[in-house]
Amino acid sequence: MTIRTFGLALAAIASLAAVAQAAEIPATLDALNYQKLSPALAVAGKPSNEAFAKLKEAGFRTAIDLRQPAEGVALAREAVEAQGLTFVSVPVSPDTFSLGDAKKVGAILDDPKAAPVLLYCSSSNRVGGVLATLDALKGEPLEKALAAGRKAGLKSPAMEKAVIRVVETPR
Numbered sequence: 001m002t003i004r005t006f007g008l009a010l011a012a013i014a015s016l017a018a019v020a021q022a023a024e025i026p027a028t029l030d031a032l033n034y035q036k037l038s039p040a041l042a043v044a045g046k047p048s049n050e051a052f053a054k055l056k057e058a059g060f061r062t063a064i065d066l067r068q069p070a071e072g073v074a075l076a077r078e079a080v081e082a083q084g085l086t087f088v089s090v091p092v093s094p095d096t097f098s099l100g101d102a103k104k105v106g107a108i109l110d111d112p113k114a115a116p117v118l119l120y121c122s123s124s125n126r127v128g129g130v131l132a133t134l135d136a137l138k139g140e141p142l143e144k145a146l147a148a149g150r151k152a153g154l155k156s157p158a159m160e161k162a163v164i165r166v167v168e169t170p171r
Helices: 003-022 049-053 073-081 099-109 125-137 142-151 157-168
Strands: 035-038 041-044 062-065 086-089 117-120
Touching: 041 125, 049 073, 062 073, 062 099, 073 086, 099 117, 099 125, 117 125, 125 142, 125 157, 142 157
Parallel strands: 041 117, 062 086, 062 117
Antiparallel strands: 035 041
């Protein structure tokens, strides 16, 4: 390897390291119940308007909103898409939550091109429910999946019942 080739290789490595570091999502964000679960996923209740406006700067590529349309989804979509990020709405409630909802979120979370992802609702209750469902669908025992969902924000008995209903429905 020549000195020039070695120098170019070092420059390429430094460039890749800078890109990787820039994609790192923050440990904190101005959002209710925010948690960074992995380098590719953070969960939260509704982010503040300021946080919505800085999602790209914070390293996110995709935002998944689990709130119902009447909960301000249109304004969130505007703020996220104005930054050139991907916005996905998967309206969830304990009464309407379905296997299709969980699979739609799961497909995005499994897509490396979508990462890093911010998955949120109003309080993180629905977020925890969706994550518990995804864990159970991947083979985790239901109680273990529900415990992980609770750590991510699942707290309402109605959403827990919805998770159980979806997981136990024959496919």
